[in-house]
Amino acid sequence: MSVFMDLNLSFTAERSRLRSLIETAAHLGFSTVAINYVHEPTTKKKQEVPTPTPINELIDQLPIVQGRSRPIRVLNRLTVVMSESSYFRPADPAYRSFDLLAISPATEKLFHAACMSYDIDIICVPVTEKLPFTLKRAPVNGAVDRGVVFEVSYSAAIRDSTMRRYTIANANSLMESCKGKGVILSSAAEKALELRGPYDLTNLGLLFGLSDKDAKEAVSSTCRSVLLHAESRRTANGIIYTTKSCSDSSCQQEAPDSELCDAPAAKRLRPPPRVTDS
Amino acid sequence: MRRVDRKDESTVYQRVVLKNASPYHYMKVCLVLEDESTRLSAVEFKCFIISGLKSLFGEVGAALTFDLLKYDEDTLTALLRVCSRGLVKLWSSLTLLGSYQNQACAFRVLQVSPYLLALTGNSRELQLY
Numbered sequence: 001m002s003v004f005m006d007l008n009l010s011f012t013a014e015r016s017r018l019r020s021l022i023e024t025a026a027h028l029g030f031s032t033v034a035i036n037y038v039h040e041p042t043t044k045k046k047q048e049v050p051t052p053t054p055i056n057e058l059i060d061q062l063p064i065v066q067g068r069s070r071p072i073r074v075l076n077r078l079t080v081v082m083s084e085s086s087y088f089r090p091a092d093p094a095y096r097s098f099d100l101l102a103i104s105p106a107t108e109k110l111f112h113a114a115c116m117s118y119d120i121d122i123i124c125v126p127v128t129e130k131l132p133f134t135l136k137r138a139p140v141n142g143a144v145d146r147g148v149v150f151e152v153s154y155s156a157a158i159r160d161s162t163m164r165r166y167t168i169a170n171a172n173s174l175m176e177s178c179k180g181k182g183v184i185l186s187s188a189a190e191k192a193l194e195l196r197g198p199y200d201l202t203n204l205g206l207l208f209g210l211s212d213k214d215a216k217e218a219v220s221s222t223c224r225s226v227l228l229h230a231e232s233r234r235t236a237n238g239i240i241y242t243t244k245s246c247s248d249s250s251c252q253q254e255a256p257d258s259e260l261c262d263a264p265a266a267k268r269l270r271p272p273p274r275v276t277d278s
Numbered sequence: 279m280r281r282v283d284r285k286d287e288s289t290v291y292q293r294v295v296l297k298n299a300s301p302y303h304y305m306k307v308c309l310v311l312e313d314e315s316t317r318l319s320a321v322e323f324k325c326f327i328i329s330g331l332k333s334l335f336g337e338v339g340a341a342l343t344f345d346l347l348k349y350d351e352d353t354l355t356a357l358l359r360v361c362s363r364g365l366v367k368l369w370s371s372l373t374l375l376g377s378y379q380n381q382a383c384a385f386r387v388l389q390v391s392p393y394l395l396a397l398t399g400n401s402r403e404l405q406l407y
Contacts, residue, residue: 028386067401154374157374158374158375158376159376161333164334164374191382193310193312193376193382193383193384194376194382194384195384196373196384197386197387199387199390200369200372200373200387201373203366203369203370203373204370204373204374206366206370207366207370
């Protein structure tokens with residue numbers, strides 16, 4: 001049984017709209033969704049990285065996914081729209097409250113840097129405009145080897161016909177460079193009516209140049225590998241991670257296959273942790 | 279296309295593989311509109327789908343023949359039949375269709391099958407009492 005995920009639901013301040021988005025996603029069969037907070041820093045004024053609202057404030061009861069018995073899993077994701085390399089600061093503690101990190105590069109140099117060295121999970125391929133740079137095979141393969149995936153979002157194609165052409169053109173040029181590996185399809189939906197079911201997306205992947213197998217993987221197993229990559233990115237060498245031990249942390253617990261240390265040990269003086277072999 | 283395989287000498291059996299045996303694919307779709315009280319007639323529904331095909335695939339796409347076998351005006355649910363070769367085109371144009379007369383809409387594809395009999399049962403709506 002494959003688990004379908006939609007890792008890009010736009011955050012809106014309206015609670016009712018977000019609630020209906022999550023309910024529609026659960027009804028369509030997505031087991032996991034991620035609410036996307038877009039951060040667009042400019043040189044003019046200093047902007048704070050948005051903090052994610054906790055899930056239990058957004059929606060009281062998570063709806064059950066259609067076809068399964070578990071409720072839908074909601075994660076938080078940050079997308080940094082970068083036009084200069086100083087905008088992405090990986091040491092910023094605000095980044096730590098997000099489960100997934102994504103970058104939307106605007107220039108070729110940034111794209112190359114994001115593929116090869118930045119500590120992120122997802123690279124967003126622009127779909128609302130003509131590609132400002134060509135996607136060369138070398139950085140794309142480097143990113144795929146590292147575990148970073150490329151994301152194509154489709155809701156712009158639903159809203160406007162010019163965007164439709166750009167989406168299909170950019171997606172096809174991405175597929176030429178990456179041969180169908182390491183791609184995820186997601187909506188950047190703002191309304192519940194812009195979401196489409198997982199099998200509809202599998203069919204849409206054929207239009208974007210993916211094969212049958214790659215199109216289905218783009219909605220299911222590649223998304224799962226992104227989540228695992230994000231989890232291991234937040235650990236130290238993939239072995240230890242710290243979590244705040246608070247009483248209502250049970251809703252955000254992920255099954256750790258590593259040792260668990262309690263914070264506020266970060267403030268406490270303690271001997272350097274022994275790294276055990278996993 | 280028939281392929282006959284002989285696996286074992288002692289037990290002789292015949293395996294028949296039929297590829298693309300059914301010339302048509304059947305789809306059960308439901309149109310969800312922003313304003314839930316809007317009603318479309320069968321003709322308007324088919325016209326709407328043809329306009330979607332035309333906007334995505336042009337005149338060649340709009341020439342794709344599909345049939346509206348059953349239409350329920352109250353729930354806006356329809357049973358479509360399309361040639362197997364045209365399934366991807368029709369399905370993707372239904373997916374990317376976003377607005378009907380300036381209101382947002384979405385086509386929810388409920389079932390797709392090469393055999394009409396398979397559309398009678400749906401494990402998603404199965405209710406066990």
